[in-house]
Amino acid sequence: MKKILASAGAAAAFFATAAAYAAQPTPWQTGFQPAATGIMEQIAWFEQYTLWFIVPITLLVLVLLLYCILRFRAAANPVPSRTSHNTLIEVIWTVGPVVALLFIAVPSFQLLTAQYSPAEEAKVTVKATGNQWNWDYEYQTEEPFSFNSAMLADADRAAEGKEDLAVYPRLLAVDNEIVVPVDTMVRVLVTASDVIHAFAMPAFGVKTDAVPGRINEIWFKAKKEGLYYGQCSELCGKDHAFMPIAVRVVSDKQYEAWAAQAKTDLSGANKALMAEIESTAKVAAAGN
Template identity: 80%
Template sequence: MRAMRKFLASANFLAGAAATVFAGGSAHAAQPAPWEINFQPAATDIMRQITWFEQYTLWFVVPITLLVLVLLAYCIWKFRASVNPTPSRTSHNTLIEVIWTVGPVVILLCLAIPSFQLLTSQYTPPEEAKLTIKATGNQWNWDYEYQTGDTLSFNSAILPDSDRAAAGKEDRAVYPRLLAVDNEMVVPVNTMTRVLVTATDVIHAFAMPSFGIKTDAVPGRINEVWFKAEKEGLYYGQCSELCGKDHAFMPIAIRVVSDAQYKAWAAAAKNDLPGANKALMAEVDGTNKVAAAGN
């Protein structure tokens, strides 16, 4: 199992490296891609574990599926009516019954052990959270409240196309249609972040695929998720619980920046959120242009 884990991890690394090369050194922005069949690139350790587990289970799912297909084809051909007019009256076979009892038990154990390990990791943060943010779902936007000494709260809603120019978000590769928002949640990189999730009206769901987190936002109840983003960039998710007619227009955007950039943004956002966002965007875009130029 350890050798298989290393092999899959190496394959995942090569895939990520290839994605980085084809991205041309631009800002890392995890978002859905056309005809995508894999998970979005992992930005947290938990998401890497989820990706590994998905690849690990395929080593069981694919052979079992092929085996069942072969057995069905064999039975259809071998015992077809034209060559087997008198059906067999065999009622049982001890060897076969032992195999189809012991085999699935062994396979389920091989799946259950890493599954429980992953589940334990998801509910056991490795350290205390340094930043706590309350996310409240509304029809159809999110309220974010930073649980810090200084009050900082704002609303985040889908960005209309008519407001893109004023917000400086006309680049649809970075700020895609139906995913771009007016105010992103901003967090520092490599910082344990706790998100308290609730709702004001109906059940929503807070989901960020690249972080490997998803939890329901239930009115009158607070659910908790955590993440520690390891890569700076802009990450997109969506409400993942059918919540009304505009469910498809309720995106989630989290911008991960350096600790210095986060502190400067937080200090400015208390008094001027739009100005703080534009200043942060200018700094991030400028940094990315320098990096893309190879300097």
């Protein structure tokens, strides 16, 4: 019995590790992806907070409509009222929405302020340039390096070591992910080379247009290591739906090793990083 429980615990730990390893959309998903940054946690909270206003207001309007339909229909009210106004009702439907809007506006402005006011200076800066239909990434370090990232073709999965569809899902996996360290402020400078694109990463709570000739700035600080997926979110042509974004969040040590090798051997750096992550995940699963 103990062996069965131990095996079940190990399996649960392994699948929990795998789940954290690849944050991505799920079938029939109606809510947000799990938050990986403080900003996304605030966005998720604000969404739930506004529902406390939206749901009651929607139900109230529905009830009022049904009441009016039934109470003032021709059969039940053959002689319609000639009342032109009601001061109390006018005061209520003026003051009520104003109060509700104030309760929504204050946390909304606080969230907007937090989104555009990073708490610290960025330690990593990446320039993302949208193309039809892929992304160019440039790491602006002391020795800058850049690479292209495009949707992973099925025929290339074996060569890239990305055959696991649970981790590298079809239409979302890319050949070269952005790699950033965990708990580190990252600045992303977003632009485009041809038409308007949009850089969106749901788990991070960031989204901004990529406009030719203009640079927009976003930032994030990922709290959890893992592989996160986003997509271009601005209609940009026939292959708009095939322009994914992937960000791999790793430890400081793993990031430094990857960045040092990626400057001269990007493919080798990616494979070495993937091998280390998979090895760590298996050790963690075995330990539990």
